[in-house]
Amino acid sequence: MSDFDLTRLRKNLSDLSLRDRSDLLPALHSAQSIYGYLPEPVAAEIGRLLDVPLADVYGVINFYTMFYREPVGETIIQVCSDPACALAGSDTVLEATCQHLDITPGEISHDGKHSIESAPCLGLCDHAPAVLVGDKVVSQADPTRLAEWINGKPTKPGGHIGGDLRILTANCGNGFATPLLEYKAGGGYAGLKTALKLTPEQVIGEIKASGLVGRGGAAFPTGIKWEGAASALNQPKYTVCNADESEPGTFKDRVLMEGDPHRVIEGLVISAYAVGAHQGYIYIRGEYPTALKALEQAVDEAREAGYLGEDILDSGFDFEINIRRGAGAYICGEETALFESIEGKRGFPRVKPPFPTTHGLFGKPTVINNVETLCNVPLIIEGGAPKYRQLGTEKSPGPKLFCISGDVARPGVYEVPFGITLRHLIYELAGGIRGEHALQAILFGGAAGVFATSEVLDVKLSFEDLNAAGLTLGSGVVMVFDQSRDLRDVLKRLARFFAHESCGKCYPCQLGTQRQYEILERIASDNPKPSDFERLSDVGWTMTDASLCGLGQTAATAVLSAMKLWPQMFQV
């Protein structure tokens, strides 16, 4: 029936013990690594082996941008096209790359070796303009040296790691993943040892007392989440690390995973012990190959050393971690969409309630935490909540990572206690505005965040202060734009991002992200239609008020904030 030799596929799936629907994404990744893409006979065989209806297999392949139905080049070159990289000249890089290979985005070079993609944010804003050549990061891609990096010559890494504190990032920024021995030498896994001597209730009590809230953007109290899953009656329970960081402007989780994977694992094991889970998942976005390798290696090390597996540190507690790789879908950072993805489905968010603490992964009680949140956990358990609360403010305790990108001298990840001023972060830590222009605007909280002007420079970076100022901390993004920048172009790119990443489930977002992009495209090209302002406003408020999940509910936040600050920008 086919020209494809399916024996390797069958062997791979059998070697990896991939046998049911929840193994669909790993099976598709595995098949693609063999065949380069996912032709029909291969997809059909996977459906047969995993007992998944063929139409569903096709639906899943179609949902994730990193799965290909048609042949692609041996190496895929992804040129980031989102705001921070655009400011640094990514359009020129894309154009030069296309010219060099004599193809357009989506095509294969004549020798079959490369294809080019204009990619949504790669989480490399501190390396802008960033390019991924296969699994290799090209930092500050220089179009004049294209011939070198296109063939895999390493580039000097960009991106600073700094700040007033180096607690969560103590082991980051060395250019390699901190191995187990070194992590232990610095006090690693002491938090887990302490936790295993406490009762699960005591662990949860300590997390609650610490005042830790989620660092992924929603700022939900972590202890309360854990308590909810711990007290749920259903079994088994799961704990999940949300490492699908993909919010344009966010790259802190990547830095943590690449530099200090054991801290993530330690946090996850403690969370599992607290809620009574014996199986955990780490779901990493597909565009983070380095972080994936670092975590895979660290999980193996941790298992060998007895921090994972059966009877962890002779405590009688068993826990295993399964690492899952995403495949190009920002929506899978939404917790319920992430569960669907692990279950081998399209990443459609679920209707809430019910909430994950009672109906999460596989319909079972689940805690799901962001990477940075989990990295705070060992610190809290080891030193105790009172010590943890000495950092930060009364209502926002602890350390926080900020991702600064755009027009600053030193873009990067900065660790600070909550409560420092924005001015300190931008001017003292990140070196101020790059170049000769003055500060024009700051985008807080990422693509789903809000714009502000230099008037807010003295705001304190804490949940309570930002809230009072009508701003949002989001995932800790601070994107800076100088006076020379056309913010309409920035807005157009944000709108394009959401239109590209909308899952298509609920109407307000499925239709609204597309219409918002069309209107902003007109505005950015200086060609608005009469009433575009009202149109944009209606679309924005409809998405905000009526969308099913957080993506749609925040897809217009930045736009609406800009319309309030600079209404003239949107008029003819």
Add this chain to the structure above:
Amino acid sequence: MTDIKITIDGQTVTVPAGTTILEAAKSIGIDIPVICFHEACTANALCRLCVVEIEGARLLSPSCVAEARDGMRIQTRNERVDRSRRTILEMLDSAINISESPEFMGFMDEYEADRNRFPEAKRRESPVTDDNPMYIRDYSQCVLCWRCVQVCADDAQYTYAINFSGRGFDTQISTFFEKPLPESTCVFCGQCVGVCPTGALKPKREWFFEQGLSPDDIMQLTRSERKKRRRETG
């Protein structure tokens, strides 16, 4: 089961716990518009036309799945609710052809939706797929309510012949690699045609009739097609 008391548009109503706001409203004669909701299908709350405002809630709530809670105060019509409903309808009308659905056209009138609200908007154009003797698929009329996918799967037939292709605005209902239906697991039960709220799925005879063919021609055509298929598969 305990009863709860809620207020909808100023009227107090007592309903059993677990009743959705949509059902509670209906019980006192308030009709909330829906597109994706169908009594025989799992409610997915995806069209969001049925959103209502619950006092104290940050966002609007989909009444088809939101359960009434004791003491809730709900508004099914106000400026905020109407803006969302009207904008959803206008955006939908700008993307696909809803003119064959009198129900949706009625909603357009009721919410004073402007049929030209989104000029030069991208549409989900799609040629009519005529690949079997039973029904045609015209996805330029598809509202993506998911009903067909659901009845083909766990809501009724367990056939799993169709799912989705694409994502976001470009989502479409599709078979495996867009193969013709006779090559899929479709058993031609017709349930999908039965639940389709627009003219996207249509019996072949009805479609031929709309094309101006006479009943005799239609009988002739469908008969020869059936024979042809039998020869091919036989």
